[in-house]
Amino acid sequence: MIDTQLAAALRSVMDSPTDHKLLGETFAQWEGAGKRLVRYPEGKVVIRTEDPIERIHILLDGKCQVLNHGSDGKVVMAGNVLPPQIFGLYELVAKLPQHTADVQTQTDCIFFSVSARVYAQQLTINTEVASYSVSFLATFIHRLLDRSDRMTLHTDRQNLVWYILESCKKQKFPVVLPVEKETMAAELNMNLRTLYRKLAKLRHEGLVDSRKGKIEIDSQQYRALQRQLYENI
The missing domain is CATH 1.10.10.10 (Winged helix-like DNA-binding domain superfamily/Winged helix DNA-binding domain)
Incomplete structure (x- = not known):
């Protein structure tokens, strides 16, 4: 069954960001069936490297930092990010069993958290969810390539x-x-x-x-x- 609530949530965050004061009210209407609105305080580690891909976290409000772990054990900050962000989508699409970076809040943050199973199912049957996901991944990859070019060139x-x-x-x-x-x-x-x-x-x-x-x-x-x-x- 096509999940119109997930499509509506993605449409809202990707096309027309909701006013901060209305986030709770707006996204609460799309909760249920593996979807929920969650809030985390500043300094909360939301995702850890090697955590299993159980939920997709869509950043609606606030700022997070992404930390990568090198093979030598060194932790490198990959960057600070603002909405819209879809944490876990890359790993889900690439069929990776675990997250590849830490995500920590730098301010109080609001996420729309979606079951990875629900999201994966909708990617295959819901063209609107697939379209927004591809759009985000294109931006994500462009950011990675741009950073790589700058660091090397x-x-x-x-x-x-x-x-x-x-x-x-x-x-x-x-x-x-x-x-x-x-x-x-x-x-x-x-x-x-x-x-x-x-x-x-x-x-x-x-x-x-x-x-x-x-x-x-x-x-x-x-x-x-x-x-x-x-x-x-």
Whole structure:
């Protein structure tokens, strides 16, 4: 049987994000038959690497960080993510028995949690669920390839400039980046000392400023960083 509730939930989160205040009311109507609305506080590990694929977690509100485990045991931050995200979908489609990364909340988060069995069944019979899933996976793969290209083809400075530019998108200037230096270094896969040296050089060149230990950038600096990045790629 086609699950119109799951299709409606995906349509809502992928096409027209629901107002934060109405999330509970909106998604509560689609609960039942393996689907439920769940809330987690900041700092909660929602998914652990090697957990069995039992549920698909659709991020509706809040911010999470994704952590990868290397073969040497080193934990590398793959990035911070915002809605819409469908955790576990890649593993489900690839028929992997376990999750491949940790997911931890960075703020209070709301998820629409779906039984993996229900989701897998709907992928085969529900064209709307399949369409939204393919769309998300295309975005997911593009993000992975983009990150891989940057890490292998760009210098540390270029990666740092790109990170700053991305953090300024859709923000009003001047922008103060709220991220901690340790988090930024982990996301860039960069030694913390190296990050401090690169930031000091950008400040010396007048390309960024500092406010209470955070990176601050105005519109003129943003344009200068854009020119420098794309002229050197």
